[in-house]
Amino acid sequence: MVPEDGYTIAYATTSAMVLRPFLTKNTPYDAIRDFTPITQVGEAVAGVMVSANFPAKNMKDLVEYAKANPGKISYGTSGIGTTHHLSGEMLKTMAKIDIVHIPYKGLAPALTDMMGGQINLAFGGYSTVGELWKSGRLRAIAVTSAKRSPYTPDLPTI
Numbered sequence: 001m002v003p004e005d006g007y008t009i010a011y012a013t014t015s016a017m018v019l020r021p022f023l024t025k026n027t028p029y030d031a032i033r034d035f036t037p038i039t040q041v042g043e044a045v046a047g048v049m050v051s052a053n054f055p056a057k058n059m060k061d062l063v064e065y066a067k068a069n070p071g072k073i074s075y076g077t078s079g080i081g082t083t084h085h086l087s088g089e090m091l092k093t094m095a096k097i098d099i100v101h102i103p104y105k106g107l108a109p110a111l112t113d114m115m116g117g118q119i120n121l122a123f124g125g126y127s128t129v130g131e132l133w134k135s136g137r138l139r140a141i142a143v144t145s146a147k148r149s150p151y152t153p154d155l156p157t158i
Contacts, residue, residue: 010035014083023081045149046087046123047133048142048158051114054121059142059158062121066097073099075121076110084123087144091158114138126151 017035021027029035048059056062066073077084080103092099102119104110107128113119115137122129123144130151132138142158143149 009038011041019081019083019086043145044083044125045143045145046084046125047129047140047152047155048087048091048144049114049122049124049129049133049138049140051117051120052137052139053117054139056141057139059156062141063095063097066095066099070098071100073097073121074102074119075099075123076102076104076107076113076119077123078107078110079103079105087123088121111138 017031021029021031048062050056050062056065062073075088077088079085080101084107085101085103088099088101091097099121102110102113104113107122107124110119110122111124111129111132114122115132122138126133126149129138129140133140133152140152140155143152143155145157148155148157
């Protein structure tokens with residue numbers, strides 16, 4: 001930890017600061033007590049993507065397919081405890097479906113496996129997957145925000 005001097009500013013993500021204490025033992029800080037937020041710089045909206053040959057064309061189809069095939073749908077993320085992992089777990093809980101988390105060392109290998117048919121579903125930001133959506137190599141079916149994204153105005157929210 002850096003000693004308080006009144007001049008040190010950190011730029012951190014939610015997963016790094018707030019989620020880490022819940023996911024690891026002996027975190028050396030308390031995000032609430034030890035830091036004072038100044039501003040929010042941005043917001044990351046993830047897209048829900050399926051492989052191009054996956055039968056679900058929208059979230060309703062995905063949930064129905066998952067309920068009919070419990071434990072047979074896999075979703076890839078950039079790792080355990082990431083916001084994409086937690087998005088998948090939240091989807092599982094809210095939709096009452098059984099899908100299998102496959103953690104990767106980054107989103108790129110997960111997307112490669114999804115395009116190759118090894119996994120069915122992934123969550124990812126537009127900056128990472130936008131070209132894959134546009135090219136049809138992956139199918140985006142929703143965004144994980146309360147409002148539609150200006151980058152993908154045709155995608156519904158979840």
